[in-house]
Amino acid sequence: MTTSEFDSLRPPEPAGGRRRRREGRHRRPAGQVGADGSREMPMVPDAEFTSYYGRPVVKPAPWGHDIAAYLFLGGVAGGSALLAAGGQLTGRDALRRNCRLAAISAVAVGAAALVHDLGRPERFLNMLRTIKLTSPMSLGSWILSAFSGGAAVAAAAEVDRLTGERLPLGPLRPVLRAVEGPAGLEAAAFAPALAVYTAVLLADTSTPTWNAARDELPFVFVSSASLAASGLAMITTPVAETAPARRLALLGVVGDLVATEVMRRRMDPVAAEPLHDGRAGSMLRLSEALAVAGGIGTLVAGRRRGVAVAAGLALVAASALTRFGVFEAGIASAKDPRYTIEPQKRRLAARRAAGVTDDSITTAG
Amino acid sequence: MPQFSGPTDPAADARWPDVKPRKGFFTDTSICIGCKACEVACKEWNHNPRDGDLELLGSSYDNTGALGASTWRHVAFIEQKRDRIEQAQETGRALVNLGMPRVGAPKPVEPTPASAAPGDTTPPDTPEFRWLMSSDVCKHCTHAGCLDVCPTGALFRTEHGTVVVQADVCNGCGTCVAGCPFGVIERRQDGTAEVKSKDGERKRGQRKGEQPEVPNLGVAQKCTLCYDRLIDDQTPACAQTCPTTSIKFGDHADLVALARERVAELHAEGRTEARLYGANELDGVGGTGSVFLLLDEPEVYGLPPDPRVPTADLPRMYKLAGLAAGGMVAAAVLSFLGGRS
Numbered sequence: 001m002t003t004s005e006f007d008s009l010r011p012p013e014p015a016g017g018r019r020r021r022r023e024g025r026h027r028r029p030a031g032q033v034g035a036d037g038s039r040e041m042p043m044v045p046d047a048e049f050t051s052y053y054g055r056p057v058v059k060p061a062p063w064g065h066d067i068a069a070y071l072f073l074g075g076v077a078g079g080s081a082l083l084a085a086g087g088q089l090t091g092r093d094a095l096r097r098n099c100r101l102a103a104i105s106a107v108a109v110g111a112a113a114l115v116h117d118l119g120r121p122e123r124f125l126n127m128l129r130t131i132k133l134t135s136p137m138s139l140g141s142w143i144l145s146a147f148s149g150g151a152a153v154a155a156a157a158e159v160d161r162l163t164g165e166r167l168p169l170g171p172l173r174p175v176l177r178a179v180e181g182p183a184g185l186e187a188a189a190f191a192p193a194l195a196v197y198t199a200v201l202l203a204d205t206s207t208p209t210w211n212a213a214r215d216e217l218p219f220v221f222v223s224s225a226s227l228a229a230s231g232l233a234m235i236t237t238p239v240a241e242t243a244p245a246r247r248l249a250l251l252g253v254v255g256d257l258v259a260t261e262v263m264r265r266r267m268d269p270v271a272a273e274p275l276h277d278g279r280a281g282s283m284l285r286l287s288e289a290l291a292v293a294g295g296i297g298t299l300v301a302g303r304r305r306g307v308a309v310a311a312g313l314a315l316v317a318a319s320a321l322t323r324f325g326v327f328e329a330g331i332a333s334a335k336d337p338r339y340t341i342e343p344q345k346r347r348l349a350a351r352r353a354a355g356v357t358d359d360s361i362t363t364a365g
Numbered sequence: 366m367p368q369f370s371g372p373t374d375p376a377a378d379a380r381w382p383d384v385k386p387r388k389g390f391f392t393d394t395s396i397c398i399g400c401k402a403c404e405v406a407c408k409e410w411n412h413n414p415r416d417g418d419l420e421l422l423g424s425s426y427d428n429t430g431a432l433g434a435s436t437w438r439h440v441a442f443i444e445q446k447r448d449r450i451e452q453a454q455e456t457g458r459a460l461v462n463l464g465m466p467r468v469g470a471p472k473p474v475e476p477t478p479a480s481a482a483p484g485d486t487t488p489p490d491t492p493e494f495r496w497l498m499s500s501d502v503c504k505h506c507t508h509a510g511c512l513d514v515c516p517t518g519a520l521f522r523t524e525h526g527t528v529v530v531q532a533d534v535c536n537g538c539g540t541c542v543a544g545c546p547f548g549v550i551e552r553r554q555d556g557t558a559e560v561k562s563k564d565g566e567r568k569r570g571q572r573k574g575e576q577p578e579v580p581n582l583g584v585a586q587k588c589t590l591c592y593d594r595l596i597d598d599q600t601p602a603c604a605q606t607c608p609t610t611s612i613k614f615g616d617h618a619d620l621v622a623l624a625r626e627r628v629a630e631l632h633a634e635g636r637t638e639a640r641l642y643g644a645n646e647l648d649g650v651g652g653t654g655s656v657f658l659l660l661d662e663p664e665v666y667g668l669p670p671d672p673r674v675p676t677a678d679l680p681r682m683y684k685l686a687g688l689a690a691g692g693m694v695a696a697a698v699l700s701f702l703g704g705r706s
Contacts, residue, residue: 050664052441052664052667053422053424053427055430056548057547057667058543058546058669059433059542059543059545059549059550060543062539062542062552062554063539063543082694082697086697086698086700089701090701117539118538119535119536119538119553119582119583119584120583123517123536124536126519126535127536129518129534132518134367134513134676135515135540136514137538192694193690195693196689196690199686201540203675204679204682205510206543206675211675214675214681214685215685218682222689222692222693223693225693226693243703244701244703247699247703248696252696334543337664340669344669344671344672345664348670352463358645359648360648360671361642361643361648361669361672362640362642362659362663363460363641363644364457364460364461364628364640364641365461365628365629
């Protein structure tokens with residue numbers, strides 16, 4: 001916009017200096033997006049896209065990979081607690097033990113990552129200052145706390161057993177034995193919420209790609225959590241006890257593939273682009289491949305220990321990549337004004353075309 | 366439960382016992398001269414530290430960049446040639462032709478019909494060049510994305526209907542940053558102000574003068590509409606200092622009426638590019654506390670063309686999340702039962 005004939009009257013600029021900033025990657029010439037065959041061409045005509053010097057409209061969440069790791073670990077913890085409860089109720093002792101330990105480890109590391117990512121970590125307890133239903137982060141903090149309580153008690157009982165009752169519990173040992181069962185079930189009751197709330201946390205933002213995926217992201221996340229926890233159980237637990245984990249893994253893989261595909265198709269095509277492009281796109285493609293590979297491995301030869309471990313590893317990696325991919329796609333979408341402006345202009349135009357003219361933020365009077 | 370979307374009085378919705386009239390800004394960009402006095406006054410009054418590297422950004426006279434944790438007023442500069450000006454006039458005309466709303470249940474003052482009365486309505490000659498200047502600020506939305514998602518209650522709705530962060534409560538989780546549809550609120554952290562302080566720079570001998578201690582590091586920060594001044598019935602620093610009255614401060618209802626009058630006046634002069642931003646309480650954020658008169662499409666100024674507070678869809682998101690969670694439980698139950706049969 002600053003290019004004008006008056007520019008000739010200005011002193012010469014250093015080569016590659018000020019102009020380049022503005023002509024950066026945000027200024028994709030119209031009609032060339034994907035024209036090199038690297039990916040699908042958008043089906044909608046390139047909307048006239050103006051921005052303020054290519055600067056972002058919304059700000060990306062100031063979250064590091066700690067948060068992406070937590071998305072993954074929270075899912076693993078939730079899925080593991082469900083499997084542990086299943087093991088507890090069906091008498092699969094090794095499955096119960098390993099999944100309880102997995103749940104508490106994952107949730108402990110995840111919570112540490114969350115606290116580490118705060119701007120003022122010493123104030124982390126302020127999260128429990130209030131319960132706020134409009135804040136997924138607030139609800140999530142309470143879910144996480146409730147889950148951790150049950151998971152910790154259940155895991156403590158397992159550790160006590162593993163160490164031959166060497167935990168210095170004294171007279172509390174019978175109490176621990178009595179409450180471990182209910183504690184495991186309590187953790188399992190909060191497990192699905194723990195696995196799914198992070199999807200709402202991401203979707204309830206103005207980050208274009210996350211918000212546009214709001215209808216399908218919960219299904220992607222619970223599927224990813226299921227297959228990750230099942231994969232981990234297949235790694236840690238002998239095949240004799242992992243039949244339920246294998247079935248859950250398969251359901252998870254199917255759910256993950258279907259939900260991801262539906263999500264991509266139903267989202268605004270421009271807001272979906274970060275899910276295909278760049279590092280996030282590569283991660284999500286690799287995740288899909290690993291999920292399929294892990295699923296096939298589980299289905300065909302899940303009863304063989306070696307294959308089960310390999311398939312389990314593939315599933316865990318697939319889930320981690322899904323979370324990191326979705327996370328990075330969102331951050332990338334917030335950094336480029338195109339992903340904010342184009343979908344918004346399109347939906348505004350669509351509403352106007354449908355005769356709704358009274359809900360625009362821009363008015364003639 | 367508070368209202369998630371639609372027209373409402375935000376302070377009453379927040380259940381203030383003594384609701385004061387809603388306060389806000391009306392920024393009339395048609396008379397902004399780009400002096401940036403608002404930016405300076407804001408920084409001085411609120412003790413906001415330096416933001417960024419004092420570089421030239423290559424964007425006309427805007428070397429501030431954007432609103433952020435330490436920049437609560439930002440003057441945008443846009444240089445336009447004839448074709449862009451004509452486009453702006455056209456998009457403005459299109460808005461008028463849409464028969465845009467004369468909505469607003471409480472309609473305190475009718476736009477004066479006199480200003481739209483017959484007269485010379487031929488558009489003035491399109492100039493060859495124009496310079497758009499606009500002082501951007503927090504919108505103090507009726508339904509504020511930042512406030513809704515804040516987990517600690519650090520962000521709150523004041524009795525004046527504005528949105529303010531309590532810096533001593535915020536733990537810097539950053540959810541509000543992603544929640545804001547306008548990219549206003551930001552976490553004050555490394556990379557903006559802190560990198561300038563103390564060691565790092567001094568070692569390399571590049572320090573550009575002593576910097577005072579940066580307050581409120583690591584917590585979210587944004588415009589408070591000078592809450593401290595409001596309590597004492599004072600005008601916010603930016604509005605007080607604005608030499609052309611481009612930034613007007615007052616009761617929100619009066620300002621919206623004034624804004625409608627002003628846009629009608631400009632249209633009567635044939636300046637169809639004039640339009641209001643944020644004056645419609647039926648929009649995606651329930652109308653904004655800070656209303657703007659713009660001379661081009663909002664995205665030209667770096668404003669979102671159709672913002673929608675994400676929380677408006679939260680009930681649906683919770684429902685779907687509940688469904689997904691139920692599905693996960695069902696899958697687990699199925700997995701364990703499957704083996705029994």
